[in-house]
Amino acid sequence: MEDINIKITDRDGVTHEIVAPTDMAMNLMEVVRSYELAPEGTIGVCGGMAMCASCQCYVKSDNELPPMSDDEEAMLSEAFDVQDNSRLGCQIQITPEMEGLEVELAPES
Numbered sequence: 001m002e003d004i005n006i007k008i009t010d011r012d013g014v015t016h017e018i019v020a021p022t023d024m025a026m027n028l029m030e031v032v033r034s035y036e037l038a039p040e041g042t043i044g045v046c047g048g049m050a051m052c053a054s055c056q057c058y059v060k061s062d063n064e065l066p067p068m069s070d071d072e073e074a075m076l077s078e079a080f081d082v083q084d085n086s087r088l089g090c091q092i093q094i095t096p097e098m099e100g101l102e103v104e105l106a107p108e109s
Contacts, residue, residue, distance in 0.1 A: 022096050
């Protein structure tokens with residue numbers, strides 16, 4: 001088991017330094033929900049299927065992320081407040097390579 005350190009800035013601008021497990025097949029959206037960094041019902045509305053963009057975040061670190069799937073790219077093309085560094089949290093798996101990841105949750109749309 002290997003835990004990693006992640007910094008997540010919530011929608012109120014507060015940065016949380018958290019520890020996330022790499023052995024539970026979690027994604028970033030699930031980590032945000034488990035730490036209750038966004039109000040219930042405002043993140044992961046579609047259950048992590050890349051169909052709602054409620055878990056959109058801005059990647060602030062230079063971690064190498066997996067390429068965007070067609071579904072993620074299509075969802076972000078329809079989302080609000082999209083930036084060049086936007087990704088869907090449900091599509092970012094928590095792996096040892098994500099050590100030091102820094103993200104900011106996009107505003108609730």
